[in-house]
Amino acid sequence: MYQSDVMETDLRKLTVNDPFLGEYQRLVRNVVIPYQWDALNNRIPDAEPSHAIDNFRIAAGQQDGEFYGMVFQDSDVTKWLEAVAWSLCQKPDAELEKTADEVIDLLAAAQCEDGYLNTWYMLKEPGQRWTNLAECHELYCAGHLFEAAVAFFKATGKRALLEIACRFADHIHRVFGPGEGQIHGYPGHPEIELALMRLYEVTGNRNYLQLANYFVEERGAQPHFYDIEYQKRGGTYHWDNWGEAWMIKDKAYTHAHKPLVEQDEAVGHAVRSVYLMTGVAHLARISGDEAKRQACLRIWNNMVQRRMYITGGIGSQGIGEAFTSDYDLPNDTAYSESCASIGLMMFARRMVEMEGDGHYADVMERALYNTVLGGMSMDGKHFFYVNPLETYPKAIPFNHIYDHIKPVRQRWFGCACCPPNIARTLVALGHYIYTPRADALFINLYVGNRMQVAVGEKNLDLTLSGNYPWQDNVEITIDSAEPVEHTLALRIPGWCEDAQVELNGERYCGEIDKGYLHIRRTWAAGDKIALTLPMPVRRVYGNPLVRHLAGKVALQRGPIVYCLEEADNGSELHNLTLDKNSTFVEVPGSGVMANKILIQAQGYRQGLSAPQDKPLYQFDRPMTCKEPQTLTFIPWFSWANRGEGEMRIWVDESHTCL
Incomplete structure (x- = not known):
């Protein structure tokens, strides 16, 4: 059952030349990485400043000023470095590599003598290290640093960033653990667990494996660590605008409500959940731990069978960016964070490695071709943090249930975790395309490429x-x-x-x-x-327990989920109906939809004459008509590239024109 002989595809020996996703990689290389470098240096007009590079310069004593940004601002820089590293595997770029080397030198200059590196605590709260693990992302930022270090070493052979990471990891290993004088805690935002596993595989240092295992097994232990550190701080908390100690009190928010091996549901913050389970699945495979494997299987099955959108999106509510309950999957208020679907791909990859089961790759593909691609515009300069399945822009400015919804992609974010996450994922596609094992080469995704693997x-x-x-x-x-x-x-x-x-x-x-x-x-x-692989257009229906989908249908062709958009079909999309007996015509797209397949089908528009003159409610059935209309469906990932407008995936279905 356990596959300890899994290898990682060497991206230096793989070239993506796919006519579709290859263009996305070129976009990341030529546009996204330079654009995000400008963003990190506060050079994007009319966008939220990042200050992330400045924070490191201040910490290194190279610039005067104060820390600016989120408590996890450092991670934007290290995710950008990781994207650069994997991009260099695809195409060497001496100037880009030189810029990355300079950033690495900056990180080295900022790093403390004992290996610690976190600009928030170095600049804003000196002397308060490791006092608020539940809320403040120190270990999360460390994890993204470790991932970048592994990537840069694998891409270039250079050890400078790897040495920074190992110094920091060694410091963390000294600070955390079961021993006397150590902190018996774990991160509020999992990430370091999966990163330590990657660092272990590159260095062979078992301290990193043991530390990852400690963080996983300590999670949920009683008395609860979050309560202990909260009391030690005198009852203070970081996110004062989220309600009193909310992150600390809601233990399920971080999968810390009970020991992980006793859990059976995907709960809490969706990104935290899948990042954690990515590390657990990797750890279970390497260590042969059956209890951890079974936890992965249970939580995966609950998530995919009851709490995942058709788009591969997860996390159905804005409050807490979180899972809710089984079959609660609203469309217009869906959160479905881009990072969450990236984390789902990561979790799926580790499950493929452990189980050798194509079901996990199916989900990985669903997330990639829908939510992950949809998180970035076709120009590479605008991004979705939240990915709804339906939008009605007229209501968004006035109804606070839509406060998290944007009808068009944004240039940047104050919390900018998603843009560099999308970039690093798209340039590392080779890790998902193949799963090399001693006994077989598993081909998971059919992305055009040339590759070499050792046998x-x-x-x-x-x-x-x-x-x-x-x-x-x-x-x-x-x-x-x-x-x-x-x-x-x-x-x-x-x-x-x-x-x-x-x-x-x-x-x-x-x-x-x-x-x-x-x-x-x-x-x-x-x-x-x-x-x-024949890919006719297929109708998809929701489980009857998903109340939001009653009487509705969605279209899927191959792995691509389709939607209606106002640009093709007019406004008030809720009045459109797809005929149950209509046939589907595949048509080539044009303009921004060029090189994509669109779908047309017979449908109807329900209308009232002068509806604004009608009463809001009435006892008599209103006289309505259903006029035939050709409906045009576009790939959902490509919506909102033609301006603001309505969109919906799930459409009413009818038998005949009434």
């Missing part, structure tokens, strides 16, 4: 090509210089009903195990696999 003493070279997800044909060609015996495990997506596979021109029929078709042979240069 024993030999190398397996292959090229994956196609125009997925718009076309249904994928080709895998072997390019190895010498024959290699190995297994290729091809994911057959859960949405695909009639996949067909040919090997060197002959139909191949093999057993599908946990969603993967395993093909074992001695592969030689020129061998070809042709995979056809």
Whole structure:
């Protein structure tokens, strides 16, 4: 069951050349990374200043001033560094690498003698280190530093950032643990757990593995650590605008209400939840811990079967950016933070590694092609923090249940966790495309690329090509210089009903195990696999327990979820109905929708003559008509790229025109 022989794809030996996601990688490299560098240096007009680089300069004694920003502002810099690192794997850039080296030198200059590095506490609250783990993100920021360090070392071989990270991790290992004089606590915002696992795999230092395990196992222990440190602080709290000690008192908010191995639901802050479970799944696989594995399975199943949107979004309420209860998935007030879907991809990746089950890759794909892509505009300079499934812009300024909803993407945020998170994810796609194991190479995502992976003493070279997800044909060609015996495990997506596979021109029929078709042979240069994944437009219906979806239908083609937008269909989208018997016509997009497939279908618009003259309520049924209208559906990730307007995924369905 446990796979300890999983390797990580070396992104220096993988080149994404996909006509779709390859363009996103080029956008990140050429536009997003420079744009976000300007944002970190307060150079974006009419946008919230970041001050994140200035904070480090002040901490290093290179600039006068005061700390500005959120308590977790440091993490914006380290996520940007991680994006730079993975981008350098795809395409070397001497000038960009030089800028990153200078930032790393800045971090080294700011780091304390004992290894500590956090500009909030160094500048704003000196002497108060580690006094508010529940609220103040010290360990969260450390985790993002560790992830950036691993990425930069793997991308460039340079150790400067890795040494900064290890000094800090060694300091944390001295401070935290079960020993006398150590802090018996854990982070309010999980992140360091998954980062310590990555640091352990790169350095082989078991202290990092043990520390990750300590943080996981201490979570939820009694007496509760958050209460202890709250009392030690004299009952003070950081987020005074969120109600008295709310983060501290609501233990489920951080998955700390009871020991993790006793939990069975996805609860609390959605990003915290999936970041934590990413680390736990990694730890369970490496250590062979069955109790942790079972916790991962239970929490995953609850989340995906009862608390996840069709878009791969998670976290259905704005208050606490959190999960609510089973089947509570409102569309117009959905929170569905971009970071949460990125965390879901991370969790799914670790579950694929542990279980070898395509179900997890199906969810990973759903999150990627919908919410993660939708979190960034097509120009690379505007971002969604929140990703609703329905918007009615006329109501948003006046109704406070929509305070978290933006009908168009923003240039930047005061809390800017999502933009650099999207950037680092898109340039690290190779880690999700493949899961290399000693016994097989699992192909999870059909993103066009060339790659090389070690198989024993030999190398397996292959090229994956196609125009997925718009076309249904994928080709895998072997390019190895010498024959290699190995297994290729091809994911057959859960949405695909009639996949067909040919090997060197002959139909191949093999057993599908946990969603993967395993093909074992001695592969030689020129061998070809042709995979056809038919992707007709399909109607999707919600579980009857999801009250928000009663009588409604959504459209999905391949992994892409579609929506109606005002730009194509006019306003008052709630008056549109899709005919149950209508056929679907696939049409090519144009303008900003170029190179995408749109869907048209017969529907109806319910209308009243002069509705503004009608009473708000009446006893007699109003005289209405349903006029035929051709409905145009666009890929949901591409909405709000043509200005402000209404949008909805779930549409009323009717049998006939009444």
